[in-house]
Amino acid sequence: MESNPSFLTDTELAPELYPEVVEKLCSIYQKKVYPVESTYRFDEFHAPFLRECDFRAKPMVLLLGQYSVGKTSFIKFLLGRDFPGMMIGPNPTTDRFVAIMHGDDDRVIPGNAVAVDDDKPFHALNRFGASFLGKFEASECSAPVLEYTTFIDTPGVLSGEKQRIGRSYDFVSAVTWFSERCDMILLLFDAHKLDISDEFKRCIEALKGQDDKIRVVLNKADIVSSQELMRVYGALMWSLGKVVPTPEAMRVYISSFWDKPYKNEEYLNLFEAERRDLLGDLKSLPRMSAVRKINELVKRARLVKVHAFILSHLRAKMPALWGKQSKQDELTHNLLEEFREIKKKYRLPVGDFPDIDRFKEHLKQHDFTTFPKLDMKLISKIDEVLSVDIPQLMKEVSPTPQIVE
Amino acid sequence: MESNPSFLTDTELAPELYPEVVEKLCSIYQKKVYPVESTYRFDEFHAPFLRECDFRAKPMVLLLGQYSVGKTSFIKFLLGRDFPGMMIGPNPTTDRFVAIMHGDDDRVIPGNAVAVDDDKPFHALNRFGASFLGKFEASECSAPVLEYTTFIDTPGVLSGEKQRIGRSYDFVSAVTWFSERCDMILLLFDAHKLDISDEFKRCIEALKGQDDKIRVVLNKADIVSSQELMRVYGALMWSLGKVVPTPEAMRVYISSFWDKPYKNEEYLNLFEAERRDLLGDLKSLPRMSAVRKINELVKRARLVKVHAFILSHLRAKMPALWGKQSKQDELTHNLLEEFREIKKKYRLPVGDFPDIDRFKEHLKQHDFTTFPKLDMKLISKIDEVLSVDIPQLMKEVSPTPQIVE
Numbered sequence: 011m012e013s014n015p016s017f018l019t020d021t022e023l024a025p026e027l028y029p030e031v032v033e034k035l036c037s038i039y040q041k042k043v044y045p046v047e048s049t050y051r052f053d054e055f056h057a058p059f060l061r062e063c064d065f066r067a068k069p070m071v072l073l074l075g076q077y078s079v080g081k082t083s084f085i086k087f088l089l090g091r092d093f094p095g096m097m098i099g100p101n102p103t104t105d106r107f108v109a110i111m112h113g114d115d116d117r118v119i120p121g122n123a124v125a126v127d128d129d130k131p132f133h134a135l136n137r138f139g140a141s142f143l144g145k146f147e148a149s150e151c152s153a154p155v156l157e158y159t160t161f162i163d164t165p166g167v168l169s170g171e172k173q174r175i176g177r178s179y180d181f182v183s184a185v186t187w188f189s190e191r192c193d194m195i196l197l198l199f200d201a202h203k204l205d206i207s208d209e210f211k212r213c214i215e216a217l218k219g220q221d222d223k224i225r226v227v228l229n230k231a232d233i234v235s236s237q238e239l240m241r242v243y244g245a246l247m248w249s250l251g252k253v254v255p256t257p258e259a260m261r262v263y264i265s266s267f268w269d270k271p272y273k274n275e276e277y278l279n280l281f282e283a284e285r286r287d288l289l290g291d292l293k294s295l296p297r298m299s300a301v302r303k304i305n306e307l308v309k310r311a312r313l314v315k316v317h318a319f320i321l322s323h324l325r326a327k328m329p330a331l332w333g334k335q336s337k338q339d340e341l342t343h344n345l346l347e348e349f350r351e352i353k354k355k356y357r358l359p360v361g362d363f364p365d366i367d368r369f370k371e372h373l374k375q376h377d378f379t380t381f382p383k384l385d386m387k388l389i390s391k392i393d394e395v396l397s398v399d400i401p402q403l404m405k406e407v408s409p410t411p412q413i414v415e
Numbered sequence: 416m417e418s419n420p421s422f423l424t425d426t427e428l429a430p431e432l433y434p435e436v437v438e439k440l441c442s443i444y445q446k447k448v449y450p451v452e453s454t455y456r457f458d459e460f461h462a463p464f465l466r467e468c469d470f471r472a473k474p475m476v477l478l479l480g481q482y483s484v485g486k487t488s489f490i491k492f493l494l495g496r497d498f499p500g501m502m503i504g505p506n507p508t509t510d511r512f513v514a515i516m517h518g519d520d521d522r523v524i525p526g527n528a529v530a531v532d533d534d535k536p537f538h539a540l541n542r543f544g545a546s547f548l549g550k551f552e553a554s555e556c557s558a559p560v561l562e563y564t565t566f567i568d569t570p571g572v573l574s575g576e577k578q579r580i581g582r583s584y585d586f587v588s589a590v591t592w593f594s595e596r597c598d599m600i601l602l603l604f605d606a607h608k609l610d611i612s613d614e615f616k617r618c619i620e621a622l623k624g625q626d627d628k629i630r631v632v633l634n635k636a637d638i639v640s641s642q643e644l645m646r647v648y649g650a651l652m653w654s655l656g657k658v659v660p661t662p663e664a665m666r667v668y669i670s671s672f673w674d675k676p677y678k679n680e681e682y683l684n685l686f687e688a689e690r691r692d693l694l695g696d697l698k699s700l701p702r703m704s705a706v707r708k709i710n711e712l713v714k715r716a717r718l719v720k721v722h723a724f725i726l727s728h729l730r731a732k733m734p735a736l737w738g739k740q741s742k743q744d745e746l747t748h749n750l751l752e753e754f755r756e757i758k759k760k761y762r763l764p765v766g767d768f769p770d771i772d773r774f775k776e777h778l779k780q781h782d783f784t785t786f787p788k789l790d791m792k793l794i795s796k797i798d799e800v801l802s803v804d805i806p807q808l809m810k811e812v813s814p815t816p817q818i819v820e
């Protein structure tokens with residue numbers, strides 16, 4: 011009955027690779043992509059410039075579930091210790107989003123402070139407003155697993171009415187934001203009291219597109235009889251299959267994840283094997299996270315390139331003297347034609363072009379004559395990123411050929 | 416490791432009740448319902464008259480599954496013996512529908528002979544034609560469980576192409592026919608080789624409306640590892656939940672159902688408990704079947720009553736001398752109006768009326784002046800059935816108040 015997961019001291023968990031790779035990625039961005047972004051005002055059209063902390067952020071695991079399924083206990087179990095501000099109890103206890111992160115000293119940092127901290131990847135949470143930030147905090151402490159992972163504990167999902175009355179912010183939006191930024195989403199269920207409220211179903215549906223990150227945990231599996239466990243597990247899969255559209259069943263880890271001994275030892279082998287598998291899955295996070303970040307930068311770099319061509323193309327079409335406004339209107343109106351011309355001229359894939367209606371909206375706020383001219387030398391840096399730097403980095407992350415995607 | 420299910424010698428399985436109840440039901444039909452049916456030519460509009468064997472037919476269990484999941488072995492296990500014509504093997508073996516029924520001597524009766532046998536409830540199979548009857552047979556032998564149950568073994572479902580090429584009759588229609596007449600439908604799956612082909616999905620979808628009869632068997636559960644069993648079971652529920660629209664998961668029996676010892680004994684307790692539950696479920700069949708037959712007769716009697724009113728009403732509206740054809744056309748055209756009048760006059764529930772378009776079709780082939788006149792005395796027998804005989808019989812079947820529906 012091991013209650014301390016073996017991997018906590020396992021050196022495999024510490025692939026020095028991860029910090030190295032993200033440093034390199036960050037430097038590629040800063041030296042070759044950012045200059046193009048800033049010249050062509052990418053942030054005014056698409057997304058804020060990336061900051062160092064966006065790269066350095068550790069792989070993130072989001073925990074979701076009805077209240078009392080054992081989310082907080084699960085994190086305590088992985089840490090092998092209590093974390094600052096931790097509360098565990100039979101009633102709804104966790105009442106906020108908590109980022110459990112590595113820190114040399116134990117401390118709790120309020121949401122408002124976290125969101126302005128340049129070293130933490132939570133700036134964007136400002137947009138959820140003060141009432142959300144009042145329900146968000148970081149809990150810093152030191153534990154082996156935190157060197158390579160940040161956990162996001164969440165308030166348990168309540169049934170519809172209670173949920174809405176109790177909360178001053180949009181729970182599902184907050185969950186969606188975290189789910190897009192994290193590398194693994196753990197959906198926890200309680201074998202003793204299976205409950206999938208409509209509210210939680212909406213939550214799961216909001217994770218659409220993130221399906222490959224989702225893992226399911228059927229927790230407290232040791233406190234029901236073997237037949238009962240089968241019924242509960244079957245009912246869980248039956249219901250999840252109806253909510254999640256993928257034909258392949260999600261991976262479910264059936265065990266008990268806390269630091270107490272198993273109650274019912276009939277399935278001891280299963281429970282232990284499932285624990286091992288889940289811990290193994292967590293160990294692969296740094297690599298998965300690195301690959302995800304690389305892919306995101308690739309997607310961004312392609313968009314940056316197309317963006318630079320679009321702006322310089324529009325600029326080039328503007329008249330030198332009069333008729334500026336009408337020409338600008340005409341170009342906007344015929345934007346699809348202009349896109350086609352750019353695509354053909356520079357041989358760009360159509361999939362790299364931005365959404366045309368959204369782009370038109372942005373264009374309205376600009377004077378095309380202020381757009382920078384075509385700077386081929388600058389833009390060619392992006393090609394270098396895509397054809398040399400990134401493939402090189404991918405090799406470092408996935409040294410064995412079969413893992414290279 | 417008991418390999419012979421204990422209930423085979425269990426007297427509980429033999430509720431003398433069942434034959435008694437169906438005899439009474441048969442006599443109610445013959446004395447009070449049939450006279451109305453034959454006077455008002457019910458068979459020409461709705462369904463053939465019922466025969467004694469329709470009542471006396473034993474509770475029926477239909478087995479369905481991909482090939483080689485162990486359907487035939489399952490029946491052998493329940494019988495505690497081989498049955499005539501039985502074939503078991505790793506390749507697709509059973510190539511026909513087989514009704515395994517009680518008989519003092521061991522013998523196989525070809526489909527054509529079964530379908531004309533007045534003692535067997537398979538007359539209606541004639542409508543599937545000779546090529547189906549060539550792939551149907553009855554296997555008679557003596558075994559305790561057969562005193563109270565008939566099993567329908569079926570050819571394993573193959574993948575789409577093979578299925579269609581190999582079969583000269585419509586498999587799904589045949590399955591649908593049996594599913595409507597049986598009391599339990601067992602869907603068997605092989606834990607070792609889970610396969611739910613599109614063909615089998617179509618089969619399951621065709622069982623719509625019979626959901627409450629369906630039970631699932633995850634067979635050969637002892638020849639995979641405990642973790643593998645969980646994955647397979649989860650995948651099964653995930654897929655079934657997508658095919659079957661009910662929110663509640665179907666009951667699945669996870670075990671191995673044949674006469675050999677379990678291979679993997681890790682889940683011994685579960686496997687044994689699941690076997691016991693399934694056998695217990697089979698034991699409740701005679702009562703369930705009796706209740707189902709009573710309900711069906713109630714539905715039929717209500718339809719018969721309405722039918723008698725409709726025909727006598729149309730007859731009464733016909734002119735004595737001329738204009739018969741045009742009056743008949745007018746009545747048919749305004750049938751909805753006539754239905755409303757009948758409904759109001761005799762205070763009949765709208766739900767008891769037949770489908771109007773189908774009824775119009777039938778009317779075309781009749782001369783309304785040949786319809787019998789209203790015979791209130793005759794029809795009042797039906798009310799007697801509904802208000803006295805059936806409630807009395809229901810009490811006998813469900814003596815405890817909480818079981819009465």
Ligand SMILES: Nc1ncnc2c1ncn2[C@@H]1O[C@H](COP(=O)(O)OP(=O)(O)OP(=O)(O)O)[C@@H](O)[C@H]1O
Pocket residue numbers: 075076077078079080081082083084097098099100101102103104105164165166167229230233266267268
């Ligand atoms: N693996 C487990 N087996 C049995 N009981 C557990 C397990 N994990 C936690 N519990 C118990 O369940 C209750 C809820 O635990 P916990 O507070 O960790 O859940 P939670 O999901 O974080 O709840 P909330 O959503 O309210 O924050 C506590 O009483 C805890 O002791």
Ligand SMILES: Nc1ncnc2c1ncn2[C@@H]1O[C@H](COP(=O)(O)OP(=O)(O)OP(=O)(O)O)[C@@H](O)[C@H]1O
Pocket residue numbers: 480481482483484485486487488489502503504505506507508509510569570571572634635638671672673
């Ligand atoms: N419970 C069981 N555990 C392991 N093997 C089994 C079990 N039941 C049957 N088998 C084996 O599986 C194979 C198929 O068995 P069987 O012929 O009963 O299946 P079936 O579903 O009737 O196949 P078909 O659809 O082709 O008629 C045989 O080799 C049989 O010995």
Ligand SMILES: [Mg+2]
Pocket residue numbers: 081082083097098103104163164166
């Ligand atoms: Mg909690």
Ligand SMILES: [Mg+2]
Pocket residue numbers: 486487488502503508509568569571
């Ligand atoms: Mg067979």
